[in-house]
Amino acid sequence: MSAKKKTSAPLGVGLDIGTMNIVSARRQEDGSVETSRVRDAFLDLDQSAKRMLKLSGVNYIDHGDDGIIVVGDAAMEMANVFGREARRPLSQGLISAGEMDALDVLGVMIKNVLGDPAEEGEACYFSVPASPVDADRDVVYHEGVFSRIVSECGFTAYPSNEAMAIVYAETAADGFSGLGISFGSGMCNLALAVSGVEGLCFSVARGGDWIDAGAAKATGSTQSRICALKEKGIDLMNPQSREEEALALYYKSLISYCIDQTMREFVKIKDRFSLPRPIPIVVSGGTSLAGNFVEFFTEVFETKRKKFPFEVSEIRHASDPLNAVARGLLIQAMQEHDED
């Protein structure tokens, strides 16, 4: 690893570690932002598949007698070829203790996405979900594992809340005040901030996977088929088939659930956190890429606006929903190298 590479580009890296994708964001010398992405999935195959993978030019990790592991987007493609389900290192947004196979895979993926540090100990802010309010999951181990991986890649690791990164990336014009919601694959993360001060942070253990599973069950289909249908493009305001109607129903349920949980959690802090003016809601994440998601969200929100505990100025989509978290983390990482 070349630790002393000189560059005129601003230092600092943002790393969004999600259930579906791992994304890094870094400034380039020309002032642009480079985002690198790898699918957070892997597939273990026998040694017999090695020849075919070589012929098709697919990269793999050779584990000798233990077989080979295909990582990233190729794992999804190979899973279809072999009629298998690709494995996910993360489940519902978090890595589980004891998933030793997944650790090695995550190490390879993150090293490839991050690349080498521009200088020894370059700051890397990586995303950590908030503790879920509806599941007994521990984020301490998750945070510890990724701190270790990022450190072993030669960076100085800084864990940072996923939804707060959306606030940093998207609400600068609002004085870093807003409710950021990251609709991810494994879970949804929410953070409420005023003037950059975090007032409320939580997650729910439902996300895109929950929508797929629910819609598949309701229509007698498979989760992967529903997922493919969803990624192909669906208009939530105008569903065209029974599957799309089921998807729209589960989207509505998820949005409603997030709004309800926000109301419930806000009650706990309302006495010590004041909102002097209306604030925006910014939605982001891969699950929010469905057609007319913001309009759909607004429609659900309007049914609850009267009961909502604070005034909302607008509901908008993040400028780059897939990379908003990584960009927000990059903004924070750049501060670490700011000499002023």
Place this chain on the structure above:
Amino acid sequence: MSDDYKLESTGGVVVIADLGIRLKPNEAAWVSRGDMQASECLRALVRLEKVRVSSGARSRVSKDPIKKRMPTAVLRTRPNSRGVPASPATPKTGLSAEEAQVMADRAAKAAAEKAVAAVTAQFQQMLATASLQPAAPQPNIADTVAQAVTQALQSVSVPIAAQRPSSDIEDLIAGGPDEPLFIPTGIVKDTSESLSVSSESSTSGGLDDAANALKALRKSK
């Protein structure tokens, strides 16, 4: 128990001819068991529900005791022309309060010394017994002290608070607030494979503005 039976009229005047009894309302007559069984007129009248027969046995339930009327006010002595009533004289023992206190302290000290001597003797004896048995398991110090105290002060029971099953202690170690978190090292290998990573460049899109605004915000705080 009496063998007499009580006869009562359920309505108007009833005549029990073969017994020669005339029953008026709210009146009762008593007959023996033999007369009652022999009288056909009575049996007929009972069937017609003109006469009610009940056992002549006296109730064994005692009557409620007579309720005493509680005083509505407490009568107190009060000063009168002869002055305040004198309190009852305390029995004279010939000791002052100070002398009694000194005696109590002396007795307590003697009792404590006696108890300590007894406990020490018991404790030493138990340790000596344990040391003579090398194969025996190591005595639990808490148990030994508790037994010594219990034997020395027969009537005193000593709760063994420190005694816990080993599994509980293991639970404490495993689930305590300072539970160690194992995170393996060497997750990232130097010889890691290179993967195909999709990269794209985009304009900073207000990233610089956001970074500057955040810097200004943090400085202002």
